[in-house]
Amino acid sequence: xxxxxxxxxxxxxxxxxxxxxxxxxxxxxxxxxxxxxxxxxxxxxxxxxxxxxxxxxxxxxxxxxxxxxxxxxxxxxxxxxxxxxxxxxxxxxxxxxxxxxxxxxxxxxxxxxxxxxxxxxxxxxxxxxxxxxxxxxxxxxxxxxxxxxxxxxxxxxxxxxxxxxxxxxxxxxxxxxxxxxxxxxxxxxxxxxxxxxxxxxxxxxxxxxxxxxxxxxxxxxxxxxxxxxxxxxxxxxxxxxxxxxxxxxxxxxxxxxxxxxxxxxxxxxxxxxxxxxxxxxxxxxxxxxxxxxxxxxxxxxxxxxxxxxxxxxxxxxxxxxxxxxxxxxxxxxxxxxxxxxxxxxxxxxxxxxxxxxxxxxxxxxxxxxxxxxxxxxxxxxxxxxxxxxxxxxxxxxxxx
Numbered sequence: 001x002x003x004x005x006x007x008x009x010x011x012x013x014x015x016x017x018x019x020x021x022x023x024x025x026x027x028x029x030x031x032x033x034x035x036x037x038x039x040x041x042x043x044x045x046x047x048x049x050x051x052x053x054x055x056x057x058x059x060x061x062x063x064x065x066x067x068x069x070x071x072x073x074x075x076x077x078x079x080x081x082x083x084x085x086x087x088x089x090x091x092x093x094x095x096x097x098x099x100x101x102x103x104x105x106x107x108x109x110x111x112x113x114x115x116x117x118x119x120x121x122x123x124x125x126x127x128x129x130x131x132x133x134x135x136x137x138x139x140x141x142x143x144x145x146x147x148x149x150x151x152x153x154x155x156x157x158x159x160x161x162x163x164x165x166x167x168x169x170x171x172x173x174x175x176x177x178x179x180x181x182x183x184x185x186x187x188x189x190x191x192x193x194x195x196x197x198x199x200x201x202x203x204x205x206x207x208x209x210x211x212x213x214x215x216x217x218x219x220x221x222x223x224x225x226x227x228x229x230x231x232x233x234x235x236x237x238x239x240x241x242x243x244x245x246x247x248x249x250x251x252x253x254x255x256x257x258x259x260x261x262x263x264x265x266x267x268x269x270x271x272x273x274x275x276x277x278x279x280x281x282x283x284x285x286x287x288x289x290x291x292x293x294x295x296x297x298x299x300x301x302x303x304x305x306x307x308x309x310x311x312x313x314x315x316x317x318x319x320x321x322x323x324x325x326x327x328x329x330x331x332x333x334x335x336x337x338x339x340x341x342x343x344x345x346x347x348x349x350x351x352x353x354x355x356x357x358x359x360x361x362x363x364x365x366x367x368x369x370x371x372x373x374x375x376x377x378x379x380x381x382x383x384x385x386x387x388x389x390x391x392x393x394x395x396x397x398x399x400x
Contacts, residue, residue: 041085042327045105047098047125048115048139050090056267057312058117061139062088064316064349065114067303071296071317072324079327093117095124106132111334112326114156114319117312119143126153130400135326135337137319140312148359148396152334154341155362156319157312158286161393164199166284166366167262169386171233175204180231182222184214184238192237200233219246223253236263243273251277265369267311271378278371278378285367287314287350288380292365297349314349318362321348322355354388359396363388 046065049058069077069084077084087105091098098121102113106128113129114137116122122141129136130150138146138155142163146155171177181196183189193209201207210225226234234255238246250256256277265271265283274281285291289301289309300317301307322341329340342357354363368384 038331039081041083042079042112042332043085043087043105043108043110044112044114044323045102045110046086046088046115047091047101047105047113047121048088049093049117050088052091052093054093054117054140056269057140060267060310060312061115061117061316061319063304064300064313064318065320066316067300067313068296068317068320069324070303071299072321079324082327084323084327091115091117091121093121095121099124099128102128103132106134111135111332112137112323112337114323115139116141116146119146122146122155123149126150129153133334135334137322139315139319144393144396147361147393148398150400151338151360151398154322154355154360156322157315157362158364158366159361159393160195161199162364162366162391163264163284163286164195165391165393166368166386167196167233167235168200168203169368169384169390170260170262170282170284171200171205173204174200177205177232178230179205179207179233179235180226180229181207181209181235181237182226183209183211183236184216184240185211186214188239189237192235196235200235205233214240217242217245219249220253223249223255226250226255227253227258231259234259234261236261238263244275247274247277247281251275251280256280265311265371265380268308271371271380272375274371274378276374278374281371282383283369283371283380285369285380285382287311287367288369288382290380291367291369291382291385292350294347294349294351296347300349309349318348318353321346351385352388356392356395359398361393361396363392366391 048061049055089101102125112135116138117140119141122138126149129152136153140157142160144159144161147159179200181193183192189211197207210222212222262282265285326337326340330336341355345354350365366386367382369380370383371378371380373379
């Protein structure tokens with residue numbers, strides 16, 4: 001992923017809905033369910049992280065998917081007379097395992113593959129979908145490269161560009177503003193710095209960076225550099241176990257009080273990482289419980305274990321609704337499935353969604369958020385909701 005939330009903080013490792021009358025019409029897949037006379041099950045392969053570093057993301061994805069399938073089929077698990085038959089495979093975040101699993105599932109009759117918790121996985125599975133002419137719906141994987149990968153590839157989550165545009169919204173008109181990226185040395189930091197320079201710098205801001213070695217445990221010198229730069233916005237992209245010490249230092253050295261500090265809001269379980277700094281940070285957010293109050297969100301909360309939505313529940317929920325839409329309108333014809341999804345507008349957990357026909361980008365709301373309270377008692381509140389049009393990435397050329 002390009003930017004991670006908290007642990008992967010920003011642009012890293014999404015949310016859609018169900019079927020309608022026509023490819024550009026608003027609606028939900030439960031409105032139309034045509035199965036013809038065919039009663040053979042529809043085989044859907046779900047390849048995602050059940051284990052590995054992104055297992056917590058995968059857990060939310062599959063919980064959301066099953067809630068979304070229930071919602072989209074009105075509790076039947078069927079499209080017409082055809083049962084949606086799910087086969088779940090753990091890729092452990094390993095692209096090689098994911099490719100092998102996808103090929104095996106396709107060989108056994110699956111014309112729809114969904115999942116891909118990790119960006120590296122999604123980028124390897126997308127070509128397999130094109131080679132075998134099956135539908136691929138990527139999940140939480142946030143890399144921008146999934147958009148426009150090929151005509152067979154869609155996504156059910158947000159992409160990195162939407163994260164950065166949400167960060168940009170905190171400075172308003174970027175022209176003439178000073179933005180500093182604080183990140184670790186290495187590919188992750190490089191990607192974050194490049195993204196901010198492209199999106200926020202491209203809008204007229206002067207972007208510089210303060211970079212720390214990944215092994216750093218003392219952050220006072222870096223805090224001093226940041227304060228001396230006097231930025232209008234500090235964009236923090238941080239990964240790893242040193243995050244609590246880093247945030248504590250920025251707080252103690254007065255950085256959080258001297259400028260607007262923005263980072264990504266990760267899974268609820270990670271919120272205690274911010275410590276006392278949590279209530280002083282501005283967050284860009286893909287999703288958190290309470291960010292929306294849609295009918296889909298209410299239905300998902302009723303089905304999700306524990307009744308609390310989290311970061312990647314919307315991605316799974318939307319993926320299920322896209323599956324139902326595709327099968328409702330396309331049956332077993334993958335080309336018809338693609339047509340049914342391209343340009344489709346619908347409401348999902350996050351609200352209004354649009355699958356852009358030109359490159360299959362998923363236009364969706366994004367959020368500015370704040371935390372209140374402390375530690376395990378943090379509560380997130382949406383300060384502002386940005387529309388799908390406001391966070392829309394540039395159109396990518398379809399590659400195949």
